[in-house]
Amino acid sequence: xxxxxxxxxxxxxxxxxxxxxxxxxxxxxxxxxxxxxxxxxxxxxxxxxxxxxxxxxxxxxxxxxxxxxxxxxxxxxxxxxxxxxxxxxxxxxxxxxxxxxxxxxxxxxxxxxxxxxxxxxxxxxxxxxxxxxxxxxxxxxxxxxxxxxxxxxxxxxxxxxxxxxxxxxxxxxxxxxxxxxxxxxxxxxxxxxxxxxxxxxxxxxxxxxxxxxxxxxxxxxxxxxxxxxxxxxxxxxxxxxxxxxxxxxxxxxxxxxxxxxxxxxxxxxxxxxxxxxxxxxxxxxxxxxxxxxxxxxxxxxxxxxxxxxxxxxxxxxxxxxxxxxxxxxxxxxxxxxxxxxxxxxxxxxxxxxxxxxxxxxxxxxxxxxxxxxxxxxxxxxxxxxxxxxxxxxxxxxxxxxxxxxxxxxxxxxxxxxxxxxxxxxxxxxxxxxxxxxxxxxxxxxxxxxxxxxxxxxxxxxxxxxxxxxxxxxxxxxxxxxxxxxxxxxxxxxxxxxxxxxxxxxxxxxxxxxxxxxxxxxxxxxxxxxxxxxxxxxxxxxxxxxxxxxxxxxxxxxxxxxxxxxxxxxxxxxxxxxxxxxxxxxxxxxxxxxxxxxxxxx
Amino acid sequence: xxxxxxxxxxxxxxxxxxxxxxxxxxxxxxxxxxxxxxxxxxxxxxxxxxxxxxxxxxxxxxxxxxxxxxxxxxxxxxxxxxxxxxxxxxxxxxxxxxxxxxxxxxxxxxxxxxxxxxxxxxxxxxxxxxxxxxxxxxxxxxxxxxxxxxxxxxxxxxxxxxxxxxxxxxxxxxxxxxxxxxxxxxxxxxxxxxxxxxxxxxxxxxxxxxxxxxxxxxxxxxxxxxxxxxxxxxxxxxxxxxxxxxxxxxxxxxxxxxxxxxxxxxxxxxxxxxxxxxxxxxxxxxxxxxxxxxxxxxxxxxxxxxxxxxxxxxxxxxxxxxxxxxxxxxxxxxxxxxxxxxxxxxx
Numbered sequence: 001x002x003x004x005x006x007x008x009x010x011x012x013x014x015x016x017x018x019x020x021x022x023x024x025x026x027x028x029x030x031x032x033x034x035x036x037x038x039x040x041x042x043x044x045x046x047x048x049x050x051x052x053x054x055x056x057x058x059x060x061x062x063x064x065x066x067x068x069x070x071x072x073x074x075x076x077x078x079x080x081x082x083x084x085x086x087x088x089x090x091x092x093x094x095x096x097x098x099x100x101x102x103x104x105x106x107x108x109x110x111x112x113x114x115x116x117x118x119x120x121x122x123x124x125x126x127x128x129x130x131x132x133x134x135x136x137x138x139x140x141x142x143x144x145x146x147x148x149x150x151x152x153x154x155x156x157x158x159x160x161x162x163x164x165x166x167x168x169x170x171x172x173x174x175x176x177x178x179x180x181x182x183x184x185x186x187x188x189x190x191x192x193x194x195x196x197x198x199x200x201x202x203x204x205x206x207x208x209x210x211x212x213x214x215x216x217x218x219x220x221x222x223x224x225x226x227x228x229x230x231x232x233x234x235x236x237x238x239x240x241x242x243x244x245x246x247x248x249x250x251x252x253x254x255x256x257x258x259x260x261x262x263x264x265x266x267x268x269x270x271x272x273x274x275x276x277x278x279x280x281x282x283x284x285x286x287x288x289x290x291x292x293x294x295x296x297x298x299x300x301x302x303x304x305x306x307x308x309x310x311x312x313x314x315x316x317x318x319x320x321x322x323x324x325x326x327x328x329x330x331x332x333x334x335x336x337x338x339x340x341x342x343x344x345x346x347x348x349x350x351x352x353x354x355x356x357x358x359x360x361x362x363x364x365x366x367x368x369x370x371x372x373x374x375x376x377x378x379x380x381x382x383x384x385x386x387x388x389x390x391x392x393x394x395x396x397x398x399x400x401x402x403x404x405x406x407x408x409x410x411x412x413x414x415x416x417x418x419x420x421x422x423x424x425x426x427x428x429x430x431x432x433x434x435x436x437x438x439x440x441x442x443x444x445x446x447x448x449x450x451x452x453x454x455x456x457x458x459x460x461x462x463x464x465x466x467x468x469x470x471x472x473x474x475x476x477x478x479x480x481x482x483x484x485x486x487x488x489x490x491x492x493x494x495x496x497x498x499x500x501x502x503x504x505x506x507x508x509x510x511x512x513x514x515x516x517x518x519x520x521x522x523x524x525x526x527x528x529x530x531x532x533x534x535x536x537x538x539x540x541x542x543x544x545x546x547x548x549x550x551x552x553x554x555x556x557x558x559x560x561x562x563x564x565x566x567x568x569x570x571x572x573x574x575x576x577x578x579x580x581x582x583x584x585x586x587x588x589x590x591x592x593x594x595x596x597x598x599x600x601x
Numbered sequence: 602x603x604x605x606x607x608x609x610x611x612x613x614x615x616x617x618x619x620x621x622x623x624x625x626x627x628x629x630x631x632x633x634x635x636x637x638x639x640x641x642x643x644x645x646x647x648x649x650x651x652x653x654x655x656x657x658x659x660x661x662x663x664x665x666x667x668x669x670x671x672x673x674x675x676x677x678x679x680x681x682x683x684x685x686x687x688x689x690x691x692x693x694x695x696x697x698x699x700x701x702x703x704x705x706x707x708x709x710x711x712x713x714x715x716x717x718x719x720x721x722x723x724x725x726x727x728x729x730x731x732x733x734x735x736x737x738x739x740x741x742x743x744x745x746x747x748x749x750x751x752x753x754x755x756x757x758x759x760x761x762x763x764x765x766x767x768x769x770x771x772x773x774x775x776x777x778x779x780x781x782x783x784x785x786x787x788x789x790x791x792x793x794x795x796x797x798x799x800x801x802x803x804x805x806x807x808x809x810x811x812x813x814x815x816x817x818x819x820x821x822x823x824x825x826x827x828x829x830x831x832x833x834x835x836x837x838x839x840x841x842x843x844x845x846x847x848x849x850x851x852x853x854x855x856x857x858x859x860x861x862x863x864x865x866x867x868x869x870x871x872x873x874x875x876x877x878x879x880x881x882x883x884x885x886x887x888x889x890x891x892x893x894x895x896x897x898x899x900x901x902x903x904x905x906x907x908x909x910x911x912x913x914x915x916x917x918x919x920x921x922x923x924x925x926x927x928x929x930x931x932x933x934x935x936x937x938x939x940x941x942x943x944x945x946x947x948x
Binding site: 069070071074141142143147149150155240241245246247280281282283285286287288289311312313315316319320323324327328330331334335337338339341342344345346347348349350351359362363366367370371373374376377378379380381382383384385386387450451452453454455456457458459460463464465537 | 639649660663671673674689693715721723726742789790793818
């Protein structure tokens, strides 16, 4: 059908005219550059988390292994969880939000560009502060879930837990600020005609996730402030001997922790909801239902946290309610899977690497979803919780779901960001090695868990039947690592010498494909007028001929100053009052400078 | 036509091959894994069996869903691959009947999971009626204190229970959160400081059922084992009767035992943490050692209880169980041997 042929408008006015140099990156407020910063930082932490995982897998390759001592192992599993979820997957997701949302809604930037820069620097400084604990007396070793009262100064002496609290407070503030920014951006800066029910799925999921972040992070922030007070000022929020309750931490943590699962997975769902239609050459099947199911998942995600706590002894009534709500989530999630398959059904599918990863997500997430329903059932969960069965489940969701989705997005939008394709042959090698590697790593963990292997154990004895599963997992982890190396090589090689890509290399339907690759600083020469859901497929975009005045925000160093002040303040909590005061002074000064920053033409 | 068929066959060959490779590797490793003494899939109590029955039902439903969904996906990616010269696909935007159907069908499947779940949940959560054997389980970093208040027995890490008798565990913690888990007998139940939890089960047949702490509780969490030793009621009663008595030294290597005893109560400093009923030793920080010689393991399951192992343990507890709270009392090899002989005599 002729209408599907993308009519890619010619965006002739102004190429990329960024200033060069490190300073220009530090002071940038451009959403595309901030997106790239998030992406690169997230990727670095993905490698850090991956090395941590590989070390753990080597330790567990054989029973009674002594490669790592327990303190090191406990630091590694704690930091692996924190790093992968909060410092790798979320920032890579944020990289996509930043780069794509303004392009997909036909805007020139986000609503608050300087605030956007602040979000990034807060995340980066928080992440660096947390990881610096390795150099200053040891990383936290109470798990990413950090159950009280193991985290009290009595049971976790040293500064590991303080780094956890302060690092995550900074990074979490960055996330909340970013989420507010994206809500305002998506609700207010859409191009004329781009009604909410025409917004691309990825942007929709960004909106849902942003609401989740501003609702989920405050309870967590409260929890870590309580913990900070317990540890530094002798309060007793989580101290049972003083009338406090360690279970309070579990509630506060999981009210954050469970929505966090959807915070990291919904962007991946959004990505493949873009990729699958493009490579099937068919519009997304049942767009409104896919949108609503995403919203419903986001909403229900707040009512299920206690399914992490079935073994706590909350009583059969509470367990029944949370079990029921948890099972309900399976419905919108299943619906999404059916809609992706239906989108492919009757299409003309091109198996480029992006599409392979998207299909891989469906395969893997289906398995992760089904095991999720198994431990939604409290009696079954009483056997499965805190075992390798759950480790298997969560990695099918987070690696098989989220990471494969993010990889799909990387292959899909890399040409937009760089003007070059990622190499397809290396991409396919990357996909198949990943697919084999993660299945080999995580599938045997189901059996290890059901046969009685608990999580978070640095060693296990011979004779319980865990040996074969663990060795297989370690081999799989090695293959997965190899896959990541192939990807990195592809990234570096394609950046330098990849095949050139035009504005719309895949024939995508959404607005970002209507501007050049890479897009100019101001994204669009003209504000597009949108007339349909798939504007580039259905003759749905109109570009007014009249010149408009393009005003772009100036670079600013105030965001990084404010973030540096916050970092100093946080570090001061470990060093001493003068440093705290210095941090406050820098922050206040930074905010003052920010508020009165002159606006040049 | 021939060309088209060739294009078709590429993917379906590739995909199953990989799956089969991966699966066969897993099955292979599963096959040489041994007999799984700690497996939740080999229930040996009423409670564990209820859970296992429920899980198996859910598992097969999940397998069914897996086959249907992945099957549909496989058909889609095989049948609707792009073919050269083919027509542009029709832009289908939705199909209300279909969408309603695949919302309702999962809901119905969930009913088949949800109803048995609730029935099992309320069944295993109904407190036991009639006569029960009550045991207090107290979690410590990183060992289990076990008190039988009705029998006057205090021991550690090895929970003796009579077969066919309901055991009613009262769980609490002296320090941080732990979780009591013996997979063949029951699901997990946490030991939370400041709260008391309950767990009960009736063991089917005599045997030793290993388990371990399932909630991360600090540096030696991996080495916090527990063993349930289920015995015929008469054997259990004999055990309980012996355990309720004060300490008696079994005759044997008297010289070594006497030397060990004097170190235990003197220079070794052992009595500041340990109790031996019937003697002045009344420390409460470590496990009760009144009948330590009758236990089968040392250090919450890290070593078998032999004289050599016990000597190794008292000489350098950190070498055996990294991070544990037993102090290194600086015993010489000889003194460690003597103390081991004394402890071994406390049957």
